Amino acid sequence: MEFNIFLSFYQLFYEEDNKMNKLKFLPFFICLALLSGIALLYFRWPFYEYAVAAAFLSVPFISLLPRNWLPSFLFLVLLAAIATAFQQPAASLTSIGTYCLLSVFQFSLWVVSDQVKLLGEETKRLKEQRQILLRKEGQLRALDLQEFVEQALWMLKTSKREERTWLMEVTPFVNCPVQTSELERAALQSIVRERDLVTSQKGAVYVLVKETEGDSIQPLLKRIEQKMNAKSEAATYEVKKTAITTVGEMGSLLS
Incomplete structure (x- = not known):
């Protein structure tokens, strides 16, 4: 019985610790999103105007983007960047740099949004769970x-x-x-x-x-x-x- 309790505690601690360890990286991804956005404006590589516009327009969209759609979304951005780069073959390398900065911005923004949503959901779940646990058949326990x-x-x-x-x-x-x-x-x-x-x-x-x-x-x-x-x-x-x-x-x- 005590071994089962200890095992359950260890599994629970491992899962919750993993969740909270992810939250420790939130400041890093927030800074990464800000720095990549500033870099787009600073370097002004080819097509940076399109990249900045895409970055701003994607903010509300990315905040609602499900986890399993992110690779497809970034791949579509890559295809759009390649198609645009063909318009100026001489500037293809700097065009790739513009795409990389845009991708870093969008990925960092998505990570921040996803972790904040998970934190909110977990907090709400535990508050509701506490109220359920504190009362059993109407009695305080x-x-x-x-x-x-x-x-x-x-x-x-x-x-x-x-x-x-x-x-x-x-x-x-x-x-x-x-x-x-x-x-x-x-x-x-x-x-x-x-x-x-x-x-x-x-x-x-x-x-x-x-x-x-x-x-x-x-x-x-x-x-x-x-x-x-x-x-x-x-x-x-x-x-x-x-x-x-x-x-x-x-x-x-x-x-």
């Missing part, structure tokens, strides 16, 4: 380990530089399923549901909290304490909190 890890991966990858993410491990003094369940319920009722995550594993409750304004930990702990006091469960648990930047640092949860 904690996430299972795989759900927790998937949401945590995305939370950590999309955190702003000034934000900190905390993993709270809340453990009852007495290893009792009833007390763990009470702690889990108190945590679920205390978190910010659009942002924080809750799961339980091996008798402990884990809460992942993104710090957005000031210290988000203390108000959350206060709310949990109030919920537990209402159930006469005061001072029956301990809290460990760790600032994390990667899922791999959630050692106590994943071990």
Whole structure:
């Protein structure tokens, strides 16, 4: 069972990490598109006027172009460039240079558009998934380990530089399923549901909290304490909190 959980986590981490690694190249492709456009205007090789016009006209079209149509589109641009180059055989080499710059611009623009669309779709999917996961048959519930890890991966990858993410491990003094369940319920009722995550594993409750304004930990702990006091469960648990930047640092949860 634990091996299957670990395998699922590894596959999930690998897939999500690949998605986010692609996003790291977005600034590069944005700069590449800008530089190729500037180069077209600077060098002014033969037919650059047509290339600049084609570049501007293709911007809205490329943003809607499906992935499997891109090779065909670039091939059509190549055919058009070759046909135009035949009009001035003496300038064929510089005409090829104009085509290359135009192709670099269009390909870079398409990559940027495609990755931004994927980021938007993934963000929307995870927000919808979180709402579904948080409620099962109308009842508030904690996430299972795989759900927790998937949401945590995305939370950590999309955190702003000034934000900190905390993993709270809340453990009852007495290893009792009833007390763990009470702690889990108190945590679920205390978190910010659009942002924080809750799961339980091996008798402990884990809460992942993104710090957005000031210290988000203390108000959350206060709310949990109030919920537990209402159930006469005061001072029956301990809290460990760790600032994390990667899922791999959630050692106590994943071990």
